[in-house]
Amino acid sequence: MILVTGASGFVGRHVVRDLAADGTRVRAMVRTARGAAMLEGVECELVRGDVTDPASLRAAARGMRTIVHLVAIVEGSPATFERVMAAGTGNLVEAARESGVRRIVLMSALGAGPGATVPFFRAKWAAEQAVASSGVDHAVLRPSFVFGTDGGALPRFLRIARLAPVTPVIGPGTQRVQPIWIDDLARAVRLAVDAEGSGPPVELGGPEAVTWSELWRRIKLALGTRRPVLHVPFWLARGPAALFERMPPALLTRDQLRMLEGPDNVVTDGGASLRRLGLGDLVGLDEQLRHAAASQPR
Template sequence: MKKVLITGGTGFVGRHVCEKLHRLGWHITVPTRRMAKAAAVQHLPRVTVLEADIHQPGALERLLPGHDAVVHLVAILHGSEAAFEQAHVALPRQLAAAMKTAGVQRLVHVSALGVSAEGPSLYQRSKARGEALLRESGLDLTILRPSVIYGQGDRFLNLFAQMQSVLPFVPLASAGARFQPVWVEDVAEAVAASLDPARHGRDSIGQTYDAAGPDVLTLAQLVQLAGRLGSRQRPVIPLPGFVAQVQARLMELAPGEPLMSRDNLAAMTVDNVADGRLPGLPALGITPAAIEAVAPRYLGHRGGRDALLDYRRQPPR
């Protein structure tokens, strides 16, 4: 029986990874601090949801025995320097130590495209430090570095489409920032391929892969795409740098998780695009889907005829 622990299994990417591995016969453990957050995966027969705070000392040591592998998905996009350090550095350190104690050697770590110890944002620098300490841990490690991830249930294209359904125009910071968006199902497939010895499981140990789609688009183009495929397309108004900083600061002060932060703006000063120095999804046997072939399935409803055409355009999988 193949058994995997998935940290961050209740999140957007985690839900898709759980469904993918469940279909492949894995037995999955998903820890969560609040059981209500696990509603999307609790219905899967081979998924066991346990209430646990993996940040607490000893929690991972109690969860890990009996597992064959770990998929680590925990990450934050917003927060203080201390919060980034806790999520992206301290937690991987705890995980590596707990895995050694439990005798669990195999780890697939989902990081992010463009992380760098010299990066302009706290997010990028903390993710790079987390990667570095996992490489030094001696675990059988595979690192996946996705660009921005889209798909059913995302808070990316869906958000842009919703904004255009109510706003007369979209004031957009960092409109020229470049991304190479990747479908969440392709990321989940990359996790599965990395874990399966019959596919690329053995070859992927010690490797880092850039998980990016085939299309390079600016943020403005992605907003326009979301509007066109969603309910309506509104004009995009690029914001000057100073205005963008003010907007991001105001969003940080609003209740709840901000839509944008100053750290996000800093990250977007660097293109989020694969540079070809690392292997990509094709090295794992995956042909990444084009965004225009996937997004129409969940952004708006343009009629049965268009939906059928979109289906026919989908690449073979």
């Protein structure tokens, strides 16, 4: 049986559904009744747990063969990132070891690394280290942006492109991203669950890496809208981001601005680790955007 943490989230809902559809028995960890409701109709056992509560993790991990760890946050103070993502993963690793769990699949993110300074990426790196030093067989997945119709950043991008009189592109729009479709990511998780031993992090991106300017152009093309672009310099976006941070869920945070200013969010190994995992054909960017545009209200 497999424990999936962060099961109520965008990726979690797809991963639980995908594993269950494949005949795998899944225990889905959620925090609240609202989280549980997100999995209504999906064949899985529900367990309540919070990564900051080690006792709840011990109960959740009991009897599990594998854990897929998806919990993360996108906003909060540096201390909150540390508590939930870094220490939280440490708590989970402890619980896994106590319960004799044989494999851990950790969802990290492109950008995690020893030199990371943004709290999110620093916490992801700490989580990777906790899993790597656990003594338990493991796989670490590092996706770029994950696109889908029912969560992640894309629905928000589509709304902005559809409704805003101008399309705000933050910074020069020259940094690149490599969105991967949610079904492909769920497939990657399944392959990582079934793999054996431990290896270096698997970098996951879709078939195309594009600049932010190009991404917004393609989004508007998929929607059939023709709004002008307005480039917002990073320095000018900082003030509004500081304001948004006080109204969670924030439209934009200063940490996210730093991520946008940072290096490209694309795979650095030419797709080698992704192919090694056995992930074959991937949904192309235009197809991703067409799917998502079709799910928008007319």
